[in-house]
Amino acid sequence: MSERPDQNPLLTPLAASLPSTVPFVGPEAQERAAAAPFKARLGANESTFGPSPNAIRAMRQSVKETWMYGDPESHDLRAALATHLDVGMDEIVVGAGIDGLLDSLVRLTVTTGTPVVTSAGAYPTFNYHVTGYGGTIHTVAYTADFEDPDHLIAKARQVGAKLIYMSNPDNPMGTVHTAATIQRMIEGLPENCLLVLDEAYIELAPNGTAPPLNTSDSRVIRMRTFSKGYGMAGARVGYAVGHASLIGAFNRVRNHFGMSRVSQIGALAALADQDWLADVRDKVEASRQTLYQIAEDNGLIAIPSATNFVTIDCGRDGAFARAVLASLVAQGVFVRMPFVTPQDRCIRISCSVPKDMALVSKALPKALADAQKV
Template identity: 30%
Template structure:
């Protein structure tokens, strides 16, 4: 079954025409609504391609963001400081350990640029989240790709062996995107302690709230070579608000600040207000995690019945193989108004699919049968 990229791009474009209408309809909803109702695109389109939380932003975040619109004529310097202090307090750090960016993607790009100030290479798993690769390569870093293990996990020993005297950065996405696998926090901590003596380490924890592993952000208090990238785009449901942050030693934060045109100024007043409120809405976070797990387990079970194997996932997406599938997957997705993830590994036809609501995943399974 060949991947039809043109078909996939056309399918993804289905959502564009109605985005303006969708935004107006979403804003018209009651901001204080505590129900975990999903936010659908117009035309009954189901989007399962970008690992977004179908239930977010949280009720508290929506209300705070609505109120912040009136203050958008002012620079949100004070609000930025409040968020940095709140993030620091939650993680038992100081605000000097926190850098705010327009999504964690900005953070990844900044770290890549910093590492590339001295030409060399960056070591990363393959496949993994690679949005930062282009910035790294254009800045002079060669990407040394290390295949995942047979069970689709980071092969830490192989990554260590791939490093050399020219290695400036090692990237770890935990849990890993697109496979959903996780590295034990104790193993990862030991690995980071070893390799950070040789180069910068970028730990991407975009999906850490979905899994049972602990964040390793406490390491930044003493480790001057570690950057932990985090985001409000995933479990907090604020992907469109574009706000994320880095946790690092103050000395390293200062180096990253110098690469920003205006330090900590990438997020809007509305996004900052939503992020602050999100951190106070633990009920929403827990419900999102519970609903995601229920929909994920349903999807895994149904794919198994169809003899379509999947990798145990610790995230809000699933990595599954269509090697044994005889239908036209993308055609069936398009026919059922589903925007699905692309092919990642052609060999055994590994795809990634976002976990939506239970109803959306039932529709997905019905479409794939």
């Protein structure tokens, strides 16, 4: 008789105690279950506007080099990022998206029982990694759909946290704090506590969202990605910026050959095409306005967004919002929703091209009517 997975004697006690689940059910899994493709893929905050044509061209030309490993130092990309951000190369590490960088950071800093602080209902992959290394997660509630820097700091002081995780702009609500607010948070950090500031959506946020990069301050690490504004989610390229001593420590644990050569080359070309990024920002803003109007047309309230998605308050509780989401999915429109009360009264829809917005406009009234019947 075969062993149950959680009884496998090869697993560590910690691994055996973990659920064999992932933070997200991918749209591909949902398509397989439904035996039909989605008409609009609007749940993962991908950019349907795509990457720069220059990046596509560079990646296409580099495919013939796929027989080679990627540069384990990501030297050229780090050099370009250092110039773009006006920091040192030794203050940047490149990894397989922010998710991969979070894994390395947590591996460096968290062991059994290490306290960390985050917001209840914030981006769940951070929690996934902390749990995987045995850390103890302490959460604070959102305040009026915003992550609350003051409450995060207070909780960190209370529990002696080593890490505070916060995203700005926020996922899943799309709300944003000003640079001044984030800087006050940094200045208020407890001793020996690191702020993990996830800035995945920073290229799409209003000017004045990000405080100046200060890599001499060892109390904060900033994480960014090519997945959102640059439209390269499938390439898996992220980077972290911070004090050289912490960034250098990533070399102790990171997957040195985890970066695709094609992805590195594509990201380098994307970074050089800031005109394309500016055009994407304009398209995202237009789509946000469309989603605001769709919400209003259906008697709903859209939460103002600083990201490439809009979170829409369905006006009732989580059960009602889940019914709305289920109907949208059944109609072929892939969306997601926050998973913690009271944010789970909402659904979250990625910005996209006009044809996708037209599908949302058509599907949402039916989804609301269907939910009323549940």
